[in-house]
Amino acid sequence: MKILIIGANGVIGREVTKALKDQHEIITAGRTSGDIHLDITSTDSISTALTSIGQLDAIICAAGDIAFNSFDELTQADWQKGINSRLMGQINLTQIGINHLNRCGSITLTGGIIADHSIAHGTSAATLNGAIEHFVKAVANELPNNQRINLVSPSVVTESMDAYGSFFPGFFSVDAKDVAKYYVRSVLGIETGKTLKAFGGN
Template identity: 40%
Template structure:
């Protein structure tokens, strides 16, 4: 298969690319690195990306920015960070990918554990992660040509504990290599409308 991995230079993206590259051709995409560059919050750039890559068999998104902070200080602009990037960025990819995936192809998006298990300062992430999953469930029943869409919902990564550990006391971390298996299951399996939790 020919697979686009958006966010391929990030911790999860690298692990996903390494897992899938054992069996498939990977097209690495980043906002500033990779074979191709695109800001997924800009649908014009997403369209240009797919115009360059041509037809593919799967698209994985392991990217998206969120703002963390206390609800009492949160502003609409700070909520908009996650809405523009992690939510609408992934929605943009899914909207454009429909026309560029081969029959039976798949889209795999990324949410996160705080959509189900909230943390302090994580209200923006909880909102966006839940919305990503809602979008995928709704899209799954409408995609044509046997196209599939799933979401990977992971806990905090072992590799990210130095940065994010203080937010996640009491949570069991997972290595990126284990999280990557859920993306493999989405891409190489047959299910659609699923949320694969790695907790």
């Protein structure tokens, strides 16, 4: 399979790449790194990158920024950051990407545990992760050519606990290599419209 991995240089993206690279043709992408540059906040960037690659069997997005702040201090810029990236970035990637997917191809997007379990300073993340889950469930009914779409919703990854662990008191962390298995399941399996919850001990 020919697979595009966006955010391949991130903690999760690196493990997804490792899990798939031995048996598949992998193209890595990121804003400033990878085989090609692709910024999901720009429809022009998405279109240019996908056109340059040609047809694909799978698109994986392990990227999407969100702002964390207390609700009373969330600015319009904070909200817009997540809307442009986590939400509309992945929606636009899907809408453009289906034209570059082969028949029975798949798209795998990324959400997060905060859609299900609240944390302090996580209102924006909860809102946008929840929205992208509903998008995936709904749009799965409309994709052409037997294409599939799923979402991976991970808990905080173990490798990021030093940076983010204080935001997730009492949460089970999940090793990035274990989160990567959910992306593999989405790409190589038959499910569609699903949120695959990589929550560790939950």
